[in-house]
Amino acid sequence: MERHILILGCKNYPGFSSSKVISSGMEVYVTELVKYLKSCYRITLITADSAVSQEDNIRVVSLPIFGGRLFQPISLFFFSFLPALKLRKQIDLINTQTPLSGLIAYLLKKWFRIPYVVSVHMYASSSEHTGSRLYSAIYHYIEKIVYSAADKIVCAGYGLRDHIIEQHRVDPNRIVVINPGAGPVEVGEPSPSCRREAHQDDGGLKVLFLGRLIQENGIIDLLEAMKLLAGQPVKLLIAGNGNLERYIRQFIDKHKLQDHIEMLGIVSGEAKDKLLKSVHVLIRTSYHEVFPVAYLEALAYGIPVIATPVGDTAYMAEQTGGIDLVPVNDPGGTASAIAGRMHHHVLEPELIDRCQNYLRDISWENQADKTVALFNEVMSRHESLGETF
Template sequence: MSRVYAILPGGVDDLAAPSGGNRYDRRVCAGLAAAGWRVTELPVEGGWPSPSPEEKARLAGALAAIPDGAPVLVDGLVACGVPDVVEPAVRRLPLAVLVHLPLADETGLRADAAARLDALERRALRAATAVIATSDWTAARLVEHHGLAPDRVHAAAPGVDPAPLAVPSDSGGRLLCVAAVTPRKAQDVLVEALGTLSDTRWSCTFAGALDRDAAFTARVRRLVEAHGLGERVRFAGPLAGAALDAGYAAADLLVLPSHAETYGMVVTEALARGVPVLATAVGGVAEALGQAADGVPGRLVPPGDVAALAEALRAWLTDADLRERLRAAARARRDTLPTWDATVRAVAGVLDGLRLWKGPT
């Protein structure tokens, strides 16, 4: 039986703070186990990617307890900020780092903090035996930005579960944004755009954690009140499981106004239900959106552009023919969406290579 040690963030199972990265980690570990791998999980609590010395020591201790030569899959949130822990570990362990989001891509970082995290990540990824990215776009960017050998960087896009078709409303006005309320997800831009659409019929549900950035959440709430949208915007908090399924089932359009995304799992989750997507043209979002025989199942606009987002929303809300075209494309895209089985096979292929590891080069 093949064996892998998986080092995950300590909050990977926190239902109060769901994230695409945590769900990805969970599905991959479960899929590897179902495929016959012996998966030993080692959740590591800490303030990643900027842990205290004590937290770094705990990670180093977890790695030290792994037998020599055993393959290790470590979440990039844990590994990328601590090259001084990764570098000695790879002298005796083949280690694959799973990058969900490059550290410096988090919106709102000061320039000096972003540069520091970027440099740390470069060291960690150059030391790693292999790197797994969650989209082809991210894999290519890591190769170019960090100067990594292309044959060490692999893409394993997130899968999506089949889901029943959502039943659209006549007006198309049920908008849904699934994302933690943070500067990177740019809910402030969405609220500003919605503020220009008071003459149209719509409601918008924000489904995502409200405690990641208290100051930003307060800003978004102030904007809602300033535009008089309190009766039309609902903050549902984090949703998971059946509650999230119900949110998608009740949606006409998913809106994702992010400043940065490596893929955008919520995009494919919406498309699995035949729900079109309005998102920003950043990172791997175009890859997730894809294209079907009936056309692109949504629309991409520039990030941070309130006017462009408002124009796209107005077109959706006022043009019934456009809504039907995008719904047809979304329904067609359902048949071509990636599966979790494919994700697990891609990751397992990288881990199989680690089992052949003969030591650092």
């Protein structure tokens, strides 16, 4: 009999398919992972404002959702409880994508002995993410409860794993790292020399910020850096959404940076690939990162990256050689790094090959295989103990 996996905490499926929901890398992660998991399991996703799946092995339970960036996960948590409870006799494993949704899994394990695996994508209890010390303290306590009973904890990066072990005293044997998947650039992409010719008359350096427009991604520091570069042949393209959209527009108007900063909104799929091919540099001056796959995708196109040494970024810089590291919260240092790329913005072919090989190693297929092995291990252990689900 085919095993049944319940996925909780994913706000939208597929990721970025709803204008009402503030999606993030986590929704993309689930969307890509399910493409492979559906061949191994029956899957139910409890999510929000999502279309009914047309695939036999995937069931989508779509719920209402309210609020902004911080309150949408809370809304989804409350609406998800009853549907999850109704499925208790059909589920072999719960995979929760946030510690908050993990509270549901925690209760279902205590009441009905259903095993669960927590996937952790970010430093969720940081004050930069929650917006206040009170919320951080509450979320830290939620994490402690959920991690205490989880059968396994899957971290997206090594820095995040070490943080959880230190903060919550988790047994290292219960926590594993499976990086988000990625894929190499297809053969036939423009060479660095072709890209140089294509950009030589475009009016200056094109710098791309690709991510959520929130404080912890360092977007305000980046705006300050662009203010320092006013008058230089540099243009910043901002792709993404988030709670700082209005602030950014006001900043652009206040400092008359309309010729230097352009907001593109959400860009994904083929449009994202096309955008990456059209710019010279990818930049993100984050306060927190886990394992930013977007950096590797840019490098594989021959596009250098400017980033802060947070999460696994320093490790990625060492492995690839194509990431310029700048201090956190340092607009001046960021401006200098951007200026330094004005006349040298194409990576050498050897570095591009290194990045593409690294991407092959962490392809979605490889990462899905690791996830399936982990899920099967957890379910088999519960079955061998005679626990019924």
